[in-house]
Structure formats: C-alpha cells, structure tokens
Amino acid sequence: MRDADLVLVDAEIHTMDPEHPLAKGIAFGGGRILGVGTNAQAEKWAGRTTEIIELGRKVVVPGFIDAHAHLMESAARVSNLDLGGCVSLAAAVETLRRGVARAGPQGWLVADDWDESRWPEGRYLTRNDLDRVSDTIPIAAVRVDRHMASVNSVALRVLQIPLGTRGFEATASGAPTGVLKEDALERMWDALWPAPERLAAGFETVAGRALSLGITTVHDVVGHDEIRAYQIARAAGALPLRANLLARDALLPHLAAVGLMRGFGDEWLRLGGVKVFSDGSLGARTAALEEPYADDPLERGMLIHPPIELRNILAGISAAGLPSAVHAIGDRAIEVVIESIESLAIDPGARHRIEHAELLHPEQITRMARLGIVASCQPNFVGNWSLPGGLYERRLGPERNALNNPYREILRRGVALAFGSDGMPYGPLEGIHWSVNAPFQGQRLTVDQAMSAYTLGGASAGFEEGAKGSLVSGGVADAVVLDGNPWQAPEHIRTMRVSATILSGRIAKGNLASSR
Numbered sequence: 001m002r003d004a005d006l007v008l009v010d011a012e013i014h015t016m017d018p019e020h021p022l023a024k025g026i027a028f029g030g031g032r033i034l035g036v037g038t039n040a041q042a043e044k045w046a047g048r049t050t051e052i053i054e055l056g057r058k059v060v061v062p063g064f065i066d067a068h069a070h071l072m073e074s075a076a077r078v079s080n081l082d083l084g085g086c087v088s089l090a091a092a093v094e095t096l097r098r099g100v101a102r103a104g105p106q107g108w109l110v111a112d113d114w115d116e117s118r119w120p121e122g123r124y125l126t127r128n129d130l131d132r133v134s135d136t137i138p139i140a141a142v143r144v145d146r147h148m149a150s151v152n153s154v155a156l157r158v159l160q161i162p163l164g165t166r167g168f169e170a171t172a173s174g175a176p177t178g179v180l181k182e183d184a185l186e187r188m189w190d191a192l193w194p195a196p197e198r199l200a201a202g203f204e205t206v207a208g209r210a211l212s213l214g215i216t217t218v219h220d221v222v223g224h225d226e227i228r229a230y231q232i233a234r235a236a237g238a239l240p241l242r243a244n245l246l247a248r249d250a251l252l253p254h255l256a257a258v259g260l261m262r263g264f265g266d267e268w269l270r271l272g273g274v275k276v277f278s279d280g281s282l283g284a285r286t287a288a289l290e291e292p293y294a295d296d297p298l299e300r301g302m303l304i305h306p307p308i309e310l311r312n313i314l315a316g317i318s319a320a321g322l323p324s325a326v327h328a329i330g331d332r333a334i335e336v337v338i339e340s341i342e343s344l345a346i347d348p349g350a351r352h353r354i355e356h357a358e359l360l361h362p363e364q365i366t367r368m369a370r371l372g373i374v375a376s377c378q379p380n381f382v383g384n385w386s387l388p389g390g391l392y393e394r395r396l397g398p399e400r401n402a403l404n405n406p407y408r409e410i411l412r413r414g415v416a417l418a419f420g421s422d423g424m425p426y427g428p429l430e431g432i433h434w435s436v437n438a439p440f441q442g443q444r445l446t447v448d449q450a451m452s453a454y455t456l457g458g459a460s461a462g463f464e465e466g467a468k469g470s471l472v473s474g475g476v477a478d479a480v481v482l483d484g485n486p487w488q489a490p491e492h493i494r495t496m497r498v499s500a501t502i503l504s505g506r507i508a509k510g511n512l513a514s515s516r
C-alpha cells in the first residue's frame, strides 16, 4: 500500500458518486484517488511524507469539466484588447482609440468581446465607427459570440475579401459595412491567426486562469494549429490541465485516413470527437429557426449545411469511429441534426452530441433521449442573454424565449447533460449559478444536478466517467475546494470563489490554510 501525497480531512465532500454522495476525507497519491470516505478511511493512507490538511467543513467537489471550450484558441487572444467591459458603443470606440498605440506584431489591432445587446446604442460596430479610430492601422473587433467581427477600411484593403463572399455584409449600394460573418470571417482568421508556437506560449496564461476557476479538463475545439500547440505545450513540460480535443470538421478526412478514433491519447490529451457547425447564433440572427425572428420577421437564420450534406458529414464522422459534436442553436438546426442521426441509425452508445441545443422543443428532447444524443449546454448563456428583457427575449419573443435552454426537461426526459461555457466567459460556478437560479421553470436545476452536469456530465460525454467527474477510489486526483457552500446558499453561487484546485493530486492553484 503506497503512502498518500495529500490527504484532506474534515471536509464536506460531494463526490458525485450516486452510491456514496457525501464523504469527509479523501486521500490522493500517484495522481489517483486512493480512498474517500470518513476521516479515518482517508487518514489510513497517510505516511511520513503525506501532507494532511484539515478543511474545516469546506466543500470539495470533483474537478470541473468544461465540456465546450475554446481554450487553446483563446491563447491567441492573450494580448488582444478586451471590449467585454464596455458599457456603450462610444466607450468601445474610446477603448479602441487608446489601444491603437499597442497594435500587435503584424500591425493589427485585434479586440474581443463587444456585445451591442448591452449598449444603449443597441447596434453593431461598423466600418465607419472603426475608421474613426484609425485610418492607418488595420482593426478587427470580434463580437462576444465570435460569429461576427467588424473591421475598418484599412483591414478590408489588407484582407481583399471579394464582394459576394458569404457573410460579407454590404449596404444596398454595395458599400461594405465592415461586418464579417461566416466565410468572410474565416478569411479574416486565415490572415490573422498566430502560429502554433505562439499559441503554446500563451496557453499557460489562459490555462492558469481556467485552473483558478476550478477547471481541470476542457473539451476543447481545435484545428490543426491548436492540435500542434497542445503537443508543443506538452513536450515543453506537463500540460497545466487536461484536454479532450474536438477537432474541427475540416480535419475529418485526415483523421479518418490515419485511422484515429475517439480516445486516442491518454488522460491528459486525447481525441474526443469532431466539431461541426449546423447554424450560427441568436445574437447574430444566424441561428436557424422554424419561425422567423421576433425582431426581424423576414429572417429565420441559416443552415450552414443543407440537410443532406450535414447527414453525409455525420455519416463520415460516425464511420471514422468518432462522436460528432454538432453546433445547433435554433430549433430548425436542432431538427436537422436529430433527423440526420435518426436516418443514419447510429448506435445510441456512440454519444453524439448537440452543442448549445438552445431552442429545444419537448418532443425533440424525447427523440434525443432515444438516440442517446448528449446535450452539451452553456448555462452562463442563461445569465448572459435569456433573462426577461434580455437579448433572447427580443430575438425570440417572450413565448419562445420560455423554451430556451430547458435543462430540467432535458434531464427529466433522460438526456445526458454536459455543461460548459463556450468561454463566454469561463466559470463553472457562474454557469451552475444560472442553471440553479434560472428565470424559467424548465431551465431550473437542483445544485446536485447542476454540479453533476459540470463534472460527471462532461466526463460521460468524453467516455471518461470511470476515471473523471466523480471522486471515487481509483479515479484521477482532480478536485476543487470551494470558498462558500452552494448547497447552503444556492442564490449566491456566482459570488463564491475557488479556494484551491487539485490536479493529479497536487495543489495546482490557490492554497489551503490550516495544515497540520
């Protein structure tokens, strides 16, 4: 019997193991959980070198799994300008003006996270706004949903995107508005994206932030550059957290040609599935709806792929031995995904997933349950946009808005639920807060259900429920010590902090007082 490296006692441990939901002590050693149960059951693993920490009833939960992240991509933004805190369009323009002085190495000024739904002006940033910031430096300002960017005239000259490219917005007279979506946006990223070495260099910063929020595993959406960056980061030392990779669908032919199936890799870095887009976002009115947008009666959004094309893509992913993770937000897009999986008669054990699954009808949930489709949802979206009077109510009207993000219905009808953030922003406690304190009945979860969706839910979506997502003997030693008790003060969860994050049995972030 080996000695533990770290033993926690006098804790309130919520294991997420339905057999033994509560415990007081836990022992970690060699990167695994050696034992969990009473204080005595944990302390029996202690040896001469073991660190024993009394937690004074602090709450311990499994390490959070963010099942929809863009963490390596966000390493590209470490030095970008942040417009997330700007309270108006005018303030955003002012922030950009001050940022012009620190334009990046390629001479671009890139800014992130503007959100016109919080601005009194209530409109998108445009080329005209950005031309007032600079007529010499190319500027790209990316909207918070990352499905849209606004650029200035200099940037348009550099990018040379042909008029008529899908998503290249222009006025009736043909003048570009500077708003780029879909294919036009892809063209912009092709020109701007940093090399894998730079991504890997920025990863420590973003992974450090994620760890301080209690995240120990991400299901990370990646392309070629991010996959390389992960390997570069790992070769340079231990990865700061674990990643389950969701490869963009452009890589599918290559993954299939090599024969890489789900699970390739190990507990730190592994292949999880293939990410496909089927529509856009509600904010950009590109999410595909059955009925028109409430605030634009001529608009129903867009399907990225015609139904037959999507079906063929999903057939290819399935044949390659990989789960698909299909971005579908509007009820029309969700319907097309469900129909595709129905018609392909895919094994329900394959755990294909719908990412976001926001506007979801009860009857669709029942079909998802039958097909074994996982709902991969972001409860922070509820707090961001679905509150009464918020963006979703404007886009959908009050009646349809009450249907959005129906987590309680998803669980009640037997669909597996995995929570993540989509990085908007990262923060499991923020997401758990909004699912517990959601405005609509059909959204509201218990603390246990929400906590499980942010731990076991992601583990199960990644086929790792034996090793991750619950604190059981033999599992990986990833855990979070909370400052505050969500079960005792559920209405204050979002104000609670993480005291310490334990990764592979070591305190990777934060500190724990009262050692003995």
Ligand SMILES: [Zn+2]
Pocket (backbone or CB within 6 Å): 068, 069, 070, 221, 422
């Ligand atoms: Zn995403």
